[in-house]
Amino acid sequence: MKAAIINDYGQEVQIEEVSKPELAEDSVMIEVHAASVNPIDNIVRAGYMKDMMPITFPYIMGYDVSGVVTEVGNKVTKFKKGDEVYARPNQEDAGSLSEYNVVKEDELALKPEKLNFEEAAAMPLTGLTALEALTVKGSLEKGQKVLIHAGSGGVGTHAIQLAKDIGATVATTTSGSNVEMVKNLGADVVINYKTQKFEEELSDYDLVLDTMGGEIMKRSFEVLKEGGSMVSIKGQDTEDLAKKYNVTFESFFMWPSGEMLSHLTELVNDDKLKPTIDRSYSLEEVQKAYDYLAKGHAKGKVVVKIK
Numbered sequence: 001m002k003a004a005i006i007n008d009y010g011q012e013v014q015i016e017e018v019s020k021p022e023l024a025e026d027s028v029m030i031e032v033h034a035a036s037v038n039p040i041d042n043i044v045r046a047g048y049m050k051d052m053m054p055i056t057f058p059y060i061m062g063y064d065v066s067g068v069v070t071e072v073g074n075k076v077t078k079f080k081k082g083d084e085v086y087a088r089p090n091q092e093d094a095g096s097l098s099e100y101n102v103v104k105e106d107e108l109a110l111k112p113e114k115l116n117f118e119e120a121a122a123m124p125l126t127g128l129t130a131l132e133a134l135t136v137k138g139s140l141e142k143g144q145k146v147l148i149h150a151g152s153g154g155v156g157t158h159a160i161q162l163a164k165d166i167g168a169t170v171a172t173t174t175s176g177s178n179v180e181m182v183k184n185l186g187a188d189v190v191i192n193y194k195t196q197k198f199e200e201e202l203s204d205y206d207l208v209l210d211t212m213g214g215e216i217m218k219r220s221f222e223v224l225k226e227g228g229s230m231v232s233i234k235g236q237d238t239e240d241l242a243k244k245y246n247v248t249f250e251s252f253f254m255w256p257s258g259e260m261l262s263h264l265t266e267l268v269n270d271d272k273l274k275p276t277i278d279r280s281y282s283l284e285e286v287q288k289a290y291d292y293l294a295k296g297h298a299k300g301k302v303v304v305k306i307k
Contacts (some may be wrong), residue, residue, distance in 0.1 A: 002103065003098035004286045004304075005058040009047030013061055013097075013287045021095070021102040028079050028088075029071040030103055033117035035096040036064040037289050038125050043288075053089070053091060061086055061096030061286070065103065066120035067307070078103045084111040088124035096121075098306060099284060109261035112268035115275070116233045120196055122275035122301035123158070127264045129233060129254040130159035133209050137231045137250050142167030144206035147198065147223055151187055152178040155211050155233065158298045159274040160185040165272045171205070173198055177301060185276075199223055210234060216217045221245045276300025 003018045023029050041061055043049055066086035069079055079085065087103045093099055110118045133155075134140045146163050150156045151172030163170045164186035171189035172182050179190050191198040199222040206228050208220045213234030218241060220230060226246045230238075235251040242249040267273035278298045281289040284304050293302050 001099035002283065003060045003095065004062065004283060005060050006045055006124055007057050007059075008051065009045065011045070013290060015071060015284055015286070016058070018058065018060065018098070020100050021093075022127050023071050023073055023102055024104070025073040025075045025107075026278075027073050027093070027102045027104045028069045028076055028085070028108060030065060030067040030085060031070050031176045031307065032065055032067040032096060032099055032101050034066050034303055034305050035062045036123035036125075036301050036303045037061075037097075037286070037293050038063055039126075040226035041291065042290055042294055049220070060098050062101075063306075064124045065089060065096035065101045065102070065123050066117045070100075072175065073105075078105055079108060079110075082271045084117075085109065085123055086111045086120040087258070087261065088128055088254075091248070097306070099306060100293050105260050106259045107256040107261075109265050112265045113248055114152045114268055114271075117307075118280055119275050119277065122154075122303055123264060123275050124256075124261060126154035126253065126301065127158045127273075127275075128257060128260055129155050129261055130162050130209075131264065132257075133233065133252065134159060134162055134207070135229045137138050137252055138207045138209065138229055140166050140168055140207055143169075145169045145171070145204065146189075146207040147202060147205050147210065147212075147220065148172045148209045149184070149216060149220070150174065150211045151182040151190070152276075152299050154298070154301045157185055157211075158273070159209055160187050161273045162267075163244075165267060168206075171198075181276075181299060183206075207231065221247065277303050278303055 069083040172187045202223040204225040208230040210232035229248045232251045280303045
């Protein structure tokens with residue numbers, strides 16, 4: 001099968017013929033129709049996480065998959081051949097930028113009926129990240145206030161909609177060109193980071209979803225009320241700042257979950273959630289997709305059409 005691979009850290013992505021993955025008894029084989037690219041892909045490819053997340057070469061890229069089930073393992077009970085599905089596979093099964101991908105049953109969900117394969121491929125990693133950060137880690141409740149950084153990005157576009165569905169007041173940061181876009185997604189307060197300092201505009205927030213790290217994360221403590229929370233996907237140590245402001249801080253890395261993905265499916269089918277796609281590329285153009293993503297200006301997700 002064709003797949004987008006790297007043969008060493010720091011290499012550009014190549015399209016090569018590789019062996020089809022082997023089907024496990026608790027998994028399904030998916031004929032991949034679409035996948036998407038994420039910032040974590042470029043981080044892994046560069047070797048920045050090789051101590052925490054070692055990989056073997058040749059390594060197939062890709063953490064988001066949508067497609068059609070072609071085979072099921074003998075322990076699989078919830079899915080059958082012909083089902084249209086989507087998932088964020090675990091690290092061992094990652095490799096969705098290929099013609100076939102094996103995914104464990106408990107990491108899989110039926111594709112939302114209202115989405116095509118490309119739209120569905122834009123959701124799993126960033127949608128699950130947003131949902132897990134807001135609900136499991138952030139315990140966001142109706143009536144609370146949340147600041148979501150980078151509202152026009154992959155995580156941000158999902159998080160705004162999910163927070164509004166919960167019933168929270170949502171503030172977000174973005175550039176001036178994306179103000180109307182994030183308002184249309186449901187943001188109540190929009191901070192143009194090029195002309196405004198969010199910590200001077202916002203106060204007494206219950207939760208901050210940090211997608212940026214660094215100085216932006218440190219400044220974000222100023223907007224939280226005492227007893228508030230910050231959830232970060234950047235993984236930096238801020239124990240001293242959390243104590244200083246009397247708030248809680250947690251960094252986390254999203255985890256695959258078919259159950260939570262099924263919840264996203266319900267929200268999509270109820271018109272409460274929709275993916276935002278910036279650009280779409282073919283498998284042969286996948287390096288261009290990664291180059292564009294690395295510029296940091298994508299509005300929503302960058303998708304790769306496989307079939």
